[in-house]
Amino acid sequence: MVARRGGRSAFVVFAAVAGVISGLVFLAAAELVALLVAREASPVLAVGSFVIDVIPQPLKELAISTFGEYDKIALLVGLGLAVVIASAVAGVLQFLRPPLGVIALAVAGALSVAAIVTRAGATPLAFVPPVIGALAGSVALSLLCRRLRAWQRSVATPAVAAEPSDDSAPAIDRRRFFVLAGIAGVSAVVVGVTARAVTVATSSVEAIRQRLRLPAPRSSVTIPDGAELDVPGITPLFTPxxxxxxxxxxxxxxxxxxxxxxxxxxxxxxxxxxxxxxxxxxxxxxxxxxxxxxxxxxxxxxxxxxxxxxxxxxxxxxxxxxxxxxxxxxxxxxxxxxxxxxxxxxxxxxxxxxxxxxxxxxxxxxxxxxxxxxxxxxxxxxxxxxxxxxxxxxxxxxxxxxxxxxxxGYSAQAPIKFSSRIDTPKIGKTVSAGRIPIAGVAWAQSVGIEAVEVRIDDGEWQRATLSTPINTDTWVQWVMEWDAAPGTHYVSVRAINKSGELQLEEPAPIAPNGSSGWQRSLIAVS
Missing domain, CATH: 3.90.420.10 (Oxidoreductase, molybdopterin-binding domain)
Known part of the structure; x- marks a missing residue:
């Protein structure tokens, strides 16, 4: 008997499990109701969007720099962990100090309602899914904790025999708890996943997009000869x-x-x-x-x-x-x-x-x-x-x-600061000594790039060869051949736009209106 041997601590663990299951019931019920009456009213997505809105700017930039295009996935994972922890706490509270766990779920429901109804495009029934979800989760939590306390009481009652049989009161109460927990947990996962999948599938416009045929353009862009350089490792002219x-x-x-x-x-x-x-x-x-x-x-x-x-x-x-x-x-x-x-x-x-x-x-x-x-x-x-x-x-x-x-914390108006970038050799990748290309891209939208200059260590600035620009609104590729000697070398790049302005050398952070500075990369040559 695990519960008997572990004492009260074992029941606290089971209470935390009951809380997590109740949290799943909350979310599953909310997703199902959202599918029926208000598809924009998913509590997790609404709260996640609210977090994106209120999180301080430095943390936003840290998330973008750390996770890149996966920052939303990282946020959802973080929210999922927060839901699990909060639900477990609610389960323990309900077991030890009822009805604090139910109150905690009610507060979670109220916060979800606030996050949902304040979003753009919220419908009149957007408040319904989190309310129903909170009610369903509260019922599940109350029933599970009631079964758990019954199990605890039966274990605490002196037994007639040294070891109870499978038909004894503790065994029956234990079985009832696990059966209810299993049914509630499995049902929540099945209903929640299915409702979310149906919502995504039925609201997807990918099929419409695939069938859409846009009219032919009245005018087309002419790609001039030499617009794309044949340099291994350089960014392609057009980004897929x-x-x-x-x-x-x-x-x-x-x-x-x-x-x-x-x-x-x-x-x-x-x-x-x-x-x-x-x-x-x-x-x-x-x-x-x-x-x-x-x-x-x-x-x-x-x-x-x-x-x-x-x-x-x-x-x-x-x-x-x-x-x-x-x-x-x-x-x-x-x-x-x-x-x-x-x-x-x-x-x-x-x-x-x-x-x-x-x-x-x-x-x-x-x-x-x-x-x-x-x-x-x-x-x-x-x-x-x-x-x-x-x-x-x-x-x-x-x-x-x-x-x-x-x-x-960002400027209301933000003209782009023109810049340049080294694509190859890549940082952290050793290159062989000899003649190699240093290449990359440079951009100065609406003005255009006049020249790109490259410097090795503390040497003289050297002009790179530019690709033929398509127009002033697109980047250009650039390349410079380098006789690389063994050792480590710093490679720097800067651009000059068609107004004769030199790319800003002074480093600046991305807020409030974009970063600046010359890229300087350490290249290892073997």
Missing amino acids: NADFYRVDTALTVPTVDPAAWRLVIDGMVDQRIELTFDELLAMGLDEYAITLTCVSNVVGGDLVGNAMWLGVPIRDVLRLAGPQADADMVLSRSVDGYTASTPLSALTDDGLDAILAVGMNGEPLPPEHGFPVRMVVPGLYGYVSATKWVTELTVTTFERDEAYWTPR
Whole structure:
């Protein structure tokens, strides 16, 4: 008899298990009800999104730098561990000091309700899933702890024989506890996983995306000869969709049916405009080669990518609404509530290809990159311009409105700081002595790169050979041949843009408006 030999401590362990099972019942019931009445009302996802919103900026950047594109997965794992621990504590409390465990579950339900109903797009019934989940979890916890206490009492009662038989009271109460725990645990896992799988499957628009055929562009980008250098290890001219960086605040990728998508243009305009997806496509699509950069990209980092986009100029869409003369900002809003503040001048400039993109590298936008419609604006960091799953453009002023990242320590306006990066030789990989290429990419969106210079150790700066640029909105590749001698060497790189400006040497962190500095890498030569 494990419980008899371990005394009260063994029952406390079983109480913690009962708490975890009750937590699973809570989540499973909530997922099932959410499937039926409010699919956006998953407690874990809502609380996770809330955590993303309130977590301090330094911790956000630490998560991005540590986990990269897997930061959302890391958050979900962390939330899962927190749920397990909190549920176990609730089980112990209910066993030792009832009804504290049930009160703890009720508090968890209330917090879930608050997180869900305050999210963008919450429906009137969004509060129902966490409420039902909390009730189901509380019932399960009460029953399990009641069975556990009955088992404890029967063990504490003096036995007639030295060892009880299988039909004795302790054995019966033990069996009842494990049967109830098993049924509740297995049912919770099956129901919860099934409900979540059905929700994902039925709300997925991947099948619609696969069937979607975008109109042929009215104009195409010409790729000049020499636009891509043949250097092993260099970043390709166009970043494949699967490799393109993803940084956003969406814990799960929003699913938006193009047939139901609407773009609203309102605020300081002559008339409010609402466009359907078909009406947007009917305005005519053009092809654009544009490099995007995330403000979280550190010097030498990989949160930058180049793609061939298909879209409609935002200036044409804004022209339909007629922005008023005293407006200076457009507050774009995503379907999940995220907002970005973009200078109105950047969206109406005839010389700047700011677009509403619907295609990426020859296919409709991937879901994680904004399907069906996103913004792409050259020369501005993504957090003030590249809103994914965009549904609203509000013409306003910087004085009147602010976007998601502004109160979190970032600048309201963020022109990109042009930069350069070494792709090869790779840091930490020893190369053989002899003539080898040093190569990489450089970018200065909307201005263009004039030159790239490389320095070995403390030697003279040497001009690298540049690829032929597609336009001023895309990065260029560069290469310099180096006679590498055995030993360790520092390789530095810097760029000069077409305005004659030298890349900033002084290091700066990514907040409030992007990192700066020259990349300096240590290369080992054997």
